[in-house]
Amino acid sequence: MEPILTKHVREPNSFTLDFYLRHEGYEGLKNALGMTPDQVIEAVKASGLRGRGGAGFPTGMKWQFVDKKSPNPKYIACNADESEPGTFKDHLLMERNPHLLIEGCAIACYAIGAKVAYVYIRGEFFHVQHILERAIDEAYQRGFIGRNILGSGFDCDIYVHRGAGAYEAGEETALLESLEGKRAQPRNKPPFPAVVGLYNCPTAVNNVETLANIPLIVRNGAEWYAALGPEKNGGPKLYCVSGHVKRPGVYEASMHVTLRELIEGRAGGVPEGRTLKAVIPGGSSVPILLPAQLDTPASFDGVQQAGSLLGSAGIIVLDDTTCMVWLAENLLHFYRHESCGKCTPCREGTDWLYKILRKIERGDGQMRDLDLLSGISANIAGKTLCAFGDAAVTPVLTTLKHFGHEYEAHIREGRCTLPAGWRARHPAGAH
Amino acid sequence: MSFHPKMAYGATFHKSSRTLTDPGEPFAYTPEHRARFDTVVTRYPPDRRRSAVLPALYLVQRQQGYVTANAMRHVAGLLGITAAEVEDVVSYYSMFYTKPVGTFVLSVCRTLSCALNGAERVTEEICGKLGIAPGETDASGTFTLLEVECLGACDRAPVVMVNDAWHERLQPADAARLLDDLRVRGEAAVSGCHHVVEDRRS
Numbered sequence: 027m028e029p030i031l032t033k034h035v036r037e038p039n040s041f042t043l044d045f046y047l048r049h050e051g052y053e054g055l056k057n058a059l060g061m062t063p064d065q066v067i068e069a070v071k072a073s074g075l076r077g078r079g080g081a082g083f084p085t086g087m088k089w090q091f092v093d094k095k096s097p098n099p100k101y102i103a104c105n106a107d108e109s110e111p112g113t114f115k116d117h118l119l120m121e122r123n124p125h126l127l128i129e130g131c132a133i134a135c136y137a138i139g140a141k142v143a144y145v146y147i148r149g150e151f152f153h154v155q156h157i158l159e160r161a162i163d164e165a166y167q168r169g170f171i172g173r174n175i176l177g178s179g180f181d182c183d184i185y186v187h188r189g190a191g192a193y194e195a196g197e198e199t200a201l202l203e204s205l206e207g208k209r210a211q212p213r214n215k216p217p218f219p220a221v222v223g224l225y226n227c228p229t230a231v232n233n234v235e236t237l238a239n240i241p242l243i244v245r246n247g248a249e250w251y252a253a254l255g256p257e258k259n260g261g262p263k264l265y266c267v268s269g270h271v272k273r274p275g276v277y278e279a280s281m282h283v284t285l286r287e288l289i290e291g292r293a294g295g296v297p298e299g300r301t302l303k304a305v306i307p308g309g310s311s312v313p314i315l316l317p318a319q320l321d322t323p324a325s326f327d328g329v330q331q332a333g334s335l336l337g338s339a340g341i342i343v344l345d346d347t348t349c350m351v352w353l354a355e356n357l358l359h360f361y362r363h364e365s366c367g368k369c370t371p372c373r374e375g376t377d378w379l380y381k382i383l384r385k386i387e388r389g390d391g392q393m394r395d396l397d398l399l400s401g402i403s404a405n406i407a408g409k410t411l412c413a414f415g416d417a418a419v420t421p422v423l424t425t426l427k428h429f430g431h432e433y434e435a436h437i438r439e440g441r442c443t444l445p446a447g448w449r450a451r452h453p454a455g456a457h
Numbered sequence: 458m459s460f461h462p463k464m465a466y467g468a469t470f471h472k473s474s475r476t477l478t479d480p481g482e483p484f485a486y487t488p489e490h491r492a493r494f495d496t497v498v499t500r501y502p503p504d505r506r507r508s509a510v511l512p513a514l515y516l517v518q519r520q521q522g523y524v525t526a527n528a529m530r531h532v533a534g535l536l537g538i539t540a541a542e543v544e545d546v547v548s549y550y551s552m553f554y555t556k557p558v559g560t561f562v563l564s565v566c567r568t569l570s571c572a573l574n575g576a577e578r579v580t581e582e583i584c585g586k587l588g589i590a591p592g593e594t595d596a597s598g599t600f601t602l603l604e605v606e607c608l609g610a611c612d613r614a615p616v617v618m619v620n621d622a623w624h625e626r627l628q629p630a631d632a633a634r635l636l637d638d639l640r641v642r643g644e645a646a647v648s649g650c651h652h653v654v655e656d657r658r659s
Contacts, residue, residue, distance in 0.1 A: 111568045111607040121650070149511075149552045150608050152621040153650050185500040190511050190550035193606065207507035207536070209549040225505055268570040268611035275612045310569060310607075340611070342570055353569065360568050360606050366549075450577035 027254060029278040030262045031238055035122035041157055043164040046125040052170050054241030058133045059178040061244075066137040070240065072248035074260040078115075079105055079196075079233030080309065080337045082326040085240075089230055091220035092138045098227040102134045102143035103205065103219075106234045107189055107196040109148055110309035111360060112340030115264035116234035118276045120147070120154045123238070124161035128184060130237030132171055133244055135182045138230055142183050145234075146201050149190040159186050193364035197412045198231040200366065211368040212412035235264055255281040259325035263339060267293040270300065270345035281325035285315070288324060289343055300345040304428070308337025310357050311417030313424040349444035350429035351436050354421045355383040361418035369410040375402050376418050383422070386433060388453065389441040396433055399426060481525025490516045494535065506536045510546050514553055523554040551605070559594045559601040561639050564618040567604040570611035578629035579615050580604060586633045599640065610650065623650035 034040045034049060043051070058066050071086030092100060104127070108116040120127060131143040147155050162184050165171045171182050187205055194200045195210035202224045204210040223229025239261055243251045252260035259281040265288050268274045272294030279288070285305060289295065296302050302317045307324070312335040315322065322332040329336040344353070358380040367373045379402055382395050403419035410416075426433065435443045486494060494509070494516055501508040513536065517528040529543040536543075547553045554562075565571075565580050580591060583602055587595040594601040610616045613625035619639065624647040627635060638646035 108609045109607060112570055112611050114609045114611050117609050148609065149550070150605075150618060153623065183500075187500075187508075188511060188515065190514070191552035191605070192550055204511070205508060206505065207510040207538075207546065208542075209545060225502065266611065268614065269573045274570075274614070306569075342573075342611070344573070348573065356567075356569055356572050363606055448573065448575045448578065450581055452581065 027262065027278075027280040027282075030242060031119065031123065031126065031235070031264060032276065032278045035118060040122050041124055041161060043125060043161065043168060046123075050245060051125055052129055052241075054244040055129050055132050055136075055170060056176060058136055058244045059176060059180060063137050063139060066133065066244065069243055069248045070137070073243045073251040074248075074258055075236065075239055075243060075251070076259070076326055077233055078235035078239070078264070078338070080110065080311075080335075082336065085232065085236055088220065088232070089134070089138050091218065092230050093221050093228040094139055096221075096228050098225075099142070100138050100140040101224045101227055101229040102131055102138065102140050103198075103201060103224055103229055103231045104131055104143060104145040104234060104237055105196060105198065105201055105231055106145050106147040106151070107201060108151075108234070108338075109193040109196050109364075110311065110338045110340055111357070112266060112268055112306065112309050112342040113338040114266050114268070115276050115339065117151065117154060119234055119238050119264070120151070120158055124158045125165065126238045126241060127158070127234055128161060128165050128171065130240040131184050132175065132182050133240045134230065134232060134237055136180055138228075140230075141181050142185070144205055144224070145184065145186045146195065146205060147186055147188055148195070149188055152188075155186055155188055162186065192366070193360075194366040194412075194414065197414065200412070201231060202229065209366065211366045212414075214411055256323065256325055256327075259327060263324070265292075265324060266338075266340045267343065268340070269343040270296050270348070271343045272297060279324070281323065281328070283324050284321050285324050285329075285341070286320040288341060289320065293343070296343065296345040300347060302343065303346045303348055304344045304350075306340075306342040306344070308335045309340035310342070310360065311335075311413075311420055312337045313420055314428055316428065347444070347446040347448070349387075349442055349446065350425040350432045351383065351387045352442065352444070352449065354425045355380065355387045357421040358383055358418070361414070361421075365414065365418070369415065371406045371409045372415040372418060375406040375415075378402050379406075379419070379422055386436050387442055389436065389439070391433075391437040393434070393437055395437070396426065396430070481521075481527050484517070484521070484525060484527040484531045486516065486531070487520060490520055498536075507538050507542070510536060510538075510543060511550070514543075514547060518553065523557055525555075557594075557598075560599050561619050561644075562601045562603060564603045564605040564608075565591075566606070566608045566610075566614070566616045566618075568607035570607075571614040571616055574614040575629050576615040579617065579627055579632050582629050582632035583636065586636055600636065613650075619644060619647045622647045624648045625650065 039045050067089050075085045076082040173181050189195045192210040195204045197212050199213035200210040219229045254261050263281050265277045277292040304314045307329050319332050326336045362376040362380045365372050365376045385391050406415045407419050497512045498509045513532045530540045533540040533543045591604045608616050617624045617627050622644050
């Protein structure tokens, strides 16, 4: 499949409005304004577009759940908090193709009857925010957003809201809390944001890549879109390949593509002289796949059938120099730091898991610690308000399952059995 | 304190345990920052001014480098919320500093993809060169070193943020040279963030 979302990203000035207009820019918005909002939602439903943020929930259905009869204003909240380790696709889209997102936001607002969209961008993407805000200014000046868009009578404002360093803000209800000026901590669900969202108003929260797909669907039709991929996995998909590969980067493909094609073909495979050990296919929160599973189709359903999740399509490749106990320790350091602190099992449990993993990695572990790891994990998963708890225990459980022998070797020999040259020479204490 | 028989609670690391002691100098926005604040606050419904707390705090940080208790009171007054509600936000988000930081804040990404490509060694090189540990500022007040979690540019690992700018593919062997460059050329020394970097490399 020819790239669609990223077709022009390497060309100079791909982020300007003039460039975008030369490549069918805002044609989707023009089409949408000639349809009724319900027709737009129907088209998105028919396309089978599934949310690109991680859960893979059908976008059209999410929009249909928005309570249109509510007397309150409606909102679009675009999730540009991209913080799942191994994920950097939205970053590329916003940096090199920001008008695609703006057009998607405007169409989404029209479809659900919103007049305002907030793009919640992570605090570290300061330079991306500038590009996006400049693009929004251009779109205002040319009447693609603002008052009475293209003479249709439809009004739509788009604002960028900068976060300040919190992974949890990527969870949809935590994102809304953060937008309201509070700590990014999740809300209990239900009610879902479609009914009670931002400022207690009906809200659709959509990922950047999801919204970037909307103009394509409205421009070229739902059938064209669905036919790009396997059944129920239509459209183009952005894959982020990083870790131990020769050519890390964002690769666009249909979801017919296999993990092998992405890792060995597009990304060039592992460095010379090394062998593939494992793959995390969907950001750090999903179970590991083994080299024998590389021919798995990289679709939502394909990866799920193989026992993992496509998630945010952040593919992290690990070669034979990677110690799996170290890997779990590295990721639990992340989850411990990013736990929002609202639910006790997650707030305390991630710290316990980290400390035990660190102890084993440094050679001070005992065999009974392995049961402790499983026990604590079982008391976190499913016992928290949001999916963070389940995500946080996944690196522990998946490495224990597939690489339990490495844990045992650490404990038996009283040292890390695989200390790679790229790691710290003098491992520091916890901080 | 811990109520668990064997496992001590982490008393020092968690964001909810940070305390604020520095009232700082009396604080008010400069006219320029005040004008910026007045513009930003119009993006939100009039009865939802609190939504502007993050941009308001960024303006504080731009003005004086870090966020003091007096600044929180100022922001609280402008937003019509309590100082405690502002502190609640400041103490949660890792990009707000409650202590003075160096001219250059170096945030080294330590999460998986960067670590797989040598981020731990980058941190070690910087620590060695400056004689500080992560979280500290060097004696000259030029550099503050932080270890941060995934920055979202894993294809250009290891990534280091220098204040709000990005430096990509920083190899451990080049870390010391980057520090020297920063002293001489300031933020012009950083690579910036662009996806053409990967083309240049191949």
